[in-house]
Amino acid sequence: MVASSGRAVVARRRGGPERLVLADREFADPAPGGVRVAVQAAGVAYGDILLREGLVPRTEFPVTPGYDAVGIIEAVGEGVTELVPGQRVVVRTAGHGGYATHVEVSQDFAVAVPLDLDAAALVALPLNYVSAWQMLTRVAPAAPGGTVLVHGAAGGVGGALAELAQLRGLTVIGTASASRLEALTARGVRAVDRAGDWVRAVRAAAPDGVDTVFDGVGGATSRRSFTLLGAGGHLVVYGITAGLRRGRRSPLALAGTAAGTLRQSALGLFGKGLGVDGYMSASYVPAHPDRFREDLTELAALLNRRAISPRIAARLPLAQAAEAHRLLADGASGKIVLDVGDAESRTISTRDGAVVDGR
Structure with a gap:
């Protein structure tokens, strides 16, 4: 060599x-x-x-x-x-x-x-789709027929979550900016404007609560999303984009994210029958290489069959x-x-x- x-x-x-x-x-x-x-x-x-x-x-x-x-x-x-x-x-x-x-x-x-x-x-596939697949199948699986809320459903991981959740028979409510709502609706997502009263809109779309929330924003978004969970629901936090401003480090935004973060005791979660899970690809994937190869192989097969795009x-x-x-x-x-x-x-x-x- x-x-x-x-x-x-x-x-x-x-x-x-x-x-x-x-x-x-x-x-x-x-x-x-x-x-x-x-x-x-x-x-x-x-x-x-x-x-x-x-x-x-x-x-x-x-x-x-x-x-x-x-x-x-x-x-x-x-x-x-x-x-x-x-x-x-x-x-x-x-x-x-x-x-x-x-x-x-x-x-x-x-x-x-x-x-x-x-x-x-x-x-x-290796980052966006593997992250989405592992959250959907390993971290917080929801039964077919359930409803999930995906924040940033037009983005990289969010878009993968929406597509794979639909593939698994789930109804997807997705937040996005106003300019992307029409495209999400065309893909079968119940699109919600993230700049509006999205909590009220999600409650109207899922009166009994959602089974899972996938949140890559963090901070106050996580705290407000927790209130939208139905019985036995899970909040999965996988990012903190709220800590950035237009892709730049922002001390003010980081401080605001920390101040607005959801705080729930284990006893409180137990009493409500709810779960809060964290997923960080940079930690999960290195700890489970066999799962990574298995999941990536499955996703490549789905791509080859044109089941995902x-x-x-x-x-x-x-x-x-x-x-x-x-x-x-x-x-x-x-x-x-x-x-x-x-x-x-x-x-x-x-x-x-x-x-x-x-x-």
Whole structure:
């Protein structure tokens, strides 16, 4: 094996999107149990913004963001037996490293996929769809025929939650900005304007309460959502986007989020027959690699059968990672993807319908 030369997007210190710069880099041989992948596409996620802003504990700068990628195995480390060079894989990083021409990951977090599936659709799976699937099937399963509330139902994880919940026979109430309500309704979601009195609207749609609330906002949104649960219901909190303002660290917003956070004692939950669950992909996935591979394999099969169709908000070249972060902070509807290898097309549509030539 030989090391590979390539490029990576690097944030040398915390700050705004302008901190993301493209730099030359050498990629070493994979460690034992690891694989080195020539990346075709990398996913952009809110966790990348938190990383860039220095809000992820124990982050050491300089750092390359990126949780998920798809590409071709270039080399394998000692002890790797089930994956071989030339295979196409979709991978989950250890929380950083995906915005690059090459990435090394443990074989535990790489799943072989067909060559003919779209790279952008595939890269939506390891973070957005696996997170949604695990919350729906492992953290707080709801029986078919039930009703769930999904906050940010037009976003990356929220959109995956809405689609997968419907696939599992659940009625979905979804909050979103006014401009996205029509699109949600067209997909069978009971859309609610998040800027209005959404608590009243949800109560009207589900008078007996909802079975599960999936909340990636946190703070007061979690506290108000708790009041909407029906008997035996669960609130699942998986993010704190309320602590950011347009994708930037905000001490005032963080303080407000902390002050507005739901506080319930174990005895209080017991007496009400309700549950509050937290899901953090960065903790859950590394602790359960077998579950990750099982869930990602199932989702890839659903994609191959066209049972799911990840929404792609934008596709940009690697050099425009900063613009990708700006689009995400503005509220992208679906997954934002960085095309790293030779893409079939670099013409993308932004959230407002404008056409951008990313070449």
